[in-house]
Amino acid sequence: MAWITFNRIYAGLIIVAVVSAMIAPKPFSDKARAQIQRIFMPITYPIHTVASVVSRRISPQAVEVERSGGGPRTYQEIADENRDLRVEVANLTAQLRALQEVNAERELVGPLREFCRPLRVTGNDTGMRRALLVQGPVQGMRAGMAALYPGGMVGKLDRVGWSGGAQVQLITDRGFRITASFGRFSENPRHFQELGSLRTLFEGDGRNGLVCGILSMKQVRDAGLKEGDWAVVADSDYPTALQGYRLGLVKAIETSREGLEVARITVRPQEDLLTLREVMVLVK
Amino acid sequence: MRFIPTLILAYLALGLQSGLAQHIQIRDASPNLVLPVVIFIALYASRDSALLGTYLIGLMQDMLSMVPLGVNPLMYAAITAAVRMTQPAIHREHWLTHILLGLAGGVLQGVILSIVGLRMPPRPPVEMLLVSTLYTAALCPILLRPLLASRRIFGFQPERKMLGRV
Numbered sequence: 001m002a003w004i005t006f007n008r009i010y011a012g013l014i015i016v017a018v019v020s021a022m023i024a025p026k027p028f029s030d031k032a033r034a035q036i037q038r039i040f041m042p043i044t045y046p047i048h049t050v051a052s053v054v055s056r057r058i059s060p061q062a063v064e065v066e067r068s069g070g071g072p073r074t075y076q077e078i079a080d081e082n083r084d085l086r087v088e089v090a091n092l093t094a095q096l097r098a099l100q101e102v103n104a105e106r107e108l109v110g111p112l113r114e115f116c117r118p119l120r121v122t123g124n125d126t127g128m129r130r131a132l133l134v135q136g137p138v139q140g141m142r143a144g145m146a147a148l149y150p151g152g153m154v155g156k157l158d159r160v161g162w163s164g165g166a167q168v169q170l171i172t173d174r175g176f177r178i179t180a181s182f183g184r185f186s187e188n189p190r191h192f193q194e195l196g197s198l199r200t201l202f203e204g205d206g207r208n209g210l211v212c213g214i215l216s217m218k219q220v221r222d223a224g225l226k227e228g229d230w231a232v233v234a235d236s237d238y239p240t241a242l243q244g245y246r247l248g249l250v251k252a253i254e255t256s257r258e259g260l261e262v263a264r265i266t267v268r269p270q271e272d273l274l275t276l277r278e279v280m281v282l283v284k
Numbered sequence: 285m286r287f288i289p290t291l292i293l294a295y296l297a298l299g300l301q302s303g304l305a306q307h308i309q310i311r312d313a314s315p316n317l318v319l320p321v322v323i324f325i326a327l328y329a330s331r332d333s334a335l336l337g338t339y340l341i342g343l344m345q346d347m348l349s350m351v352p353l354g355v356n357p358l359m360y361a362a363i364t365a366a367v368r369m370t371q372p373a374i375h376r377e378h379w380l381t382h383i384l385l386g387l388a389g390g391v392l393q394g395v396i397l398s399i400v401g402l403r404m405p406p407r408p409p410v411e412m413l414l415v416s417t418l419y420t421a422a423l424c425p426i427l428l429r430p431l432l433a434s435r436r437i438f439g440f441q442p443e444r445k446m447l448g449r450v
Contacts (some may be wrong), residue, residue, distance in 0.1 A: 020354030047303025123302035
């Protein structure tokens with residue numbers, strides 16, 4: 001009798017799992033999930049921290065370095081400052097354009113950090129998706145808000161729980177889509193030049209980049225897009241303050257396998273986003 | 285099967301999966317460090333405990349992932365059922381068995397993730413699933429060795445003894 005009862009209960013559990021996995025909408029389960037991840041923080045956080053440090057040492061990311069005068073500062077400090085300034089200039093350029101168009105929201109001009117709240121990364125997705133588990137003061141945060149790091153955009157909040165747990169879907173996740181435009185710095189390092197009206201939809205490649213396969217090679221050639229250019233946010237789903245914020249650098253422009261004249265553009269974030277230890281969420 | 289040691293084991297495995305797995309990727313595919321634990325429980329626990337235990341582990345793993353809730357319980361239920369079916373014909377302590385079970389588990393995982401991916405995109409690429417399966421299978425004997433050595437802690441009881449009690 002007990003045997004039959006267990007089988008029935010277990011069959012019920014399997015049906016619930018199938019319905020939840022295949023039919024039930026995702027937000028249905030998200031509220032509960034964001035609370036549970038806090039339980040695992042005592043083990044995931046130290047492991048993630050150690051693994052990130054080791055990972056960065058084993059495969060250090062290439063850092064853009066500019067030759068701008070000598071001084072007592074270290075090479076790394078200058079590189080970091082350059083990176084921050086470039087992100088800020090690109091961001092401000094696009095912001096300024098948008099502000100001129102709408103003639104409002106002047107208060108948004110300024111370093112984006114003022115509008116951000118930091119969250120600590122405690123782990124990664126346990127499946128095959130690209131996501132970060134984050135922990136911190138999440139009051140006022142909601143799903144869809146953008147997460148940033150000094151090198152650009154990290155992704156968006158996927159779910160937020162009242163216990164301080166949240167999950168950030170990375171821009172490199174296969175389910176992440178965002179519209180981007182392109183630009184580059186001219187000889188004047190303070191001048192960010194946008195490349196015409198070239199805008200396109202990017203999708204995470206599930207590895208460490210974003211890909212676009214809908215522009216023609218002619219469009220790419222006409223715009224003068226080349227490797228090393230910046231891909232920046234140009235998506236109306238995100239606030240004005242985020243427009244022009246860096247997604248990454250154009251790593252490759254190839255002819256797509258599917259079509260002879262279709263360009264496959266790959267964009268890489270400056271760092272491996274899985275190794276980040278802190279992200280900033282744009283809350284205003 | 286003792287509840288507390290199994291809970292601690294599941295906690296550690298899920299913590300490792302969340303904190304470590306994506307940092308030790310090969311060709312952008314991370315191993316499933318929870319799968320060896322599922323195989324271990326499926327091999328040694330009684331039928332009901334194994335089915336229920338691995339289902340709950342899957343549920344906990346779902347809580348730390350972006351996949352729709354229910355995917356991992358389904359996967360681990362299927363893997364546990366498969367392991368239970370093959371149990372009479374296999375040498376439970378042989379490393380080759382662990383590799384084969386890791387491969388079979390990875391294939392089942394890939395099939396279920398692909399089916400779910402059709403309904404709830406994105407679907408993971410086949411190459412990533414394949415590399416992850418091979419990677420996990422290769423790690424299975426290494427991770428199962430200490431578990432086998434300490435299996436007394438978990439208080440697994442032989443199936444016959446359980447049936448005798450009923």
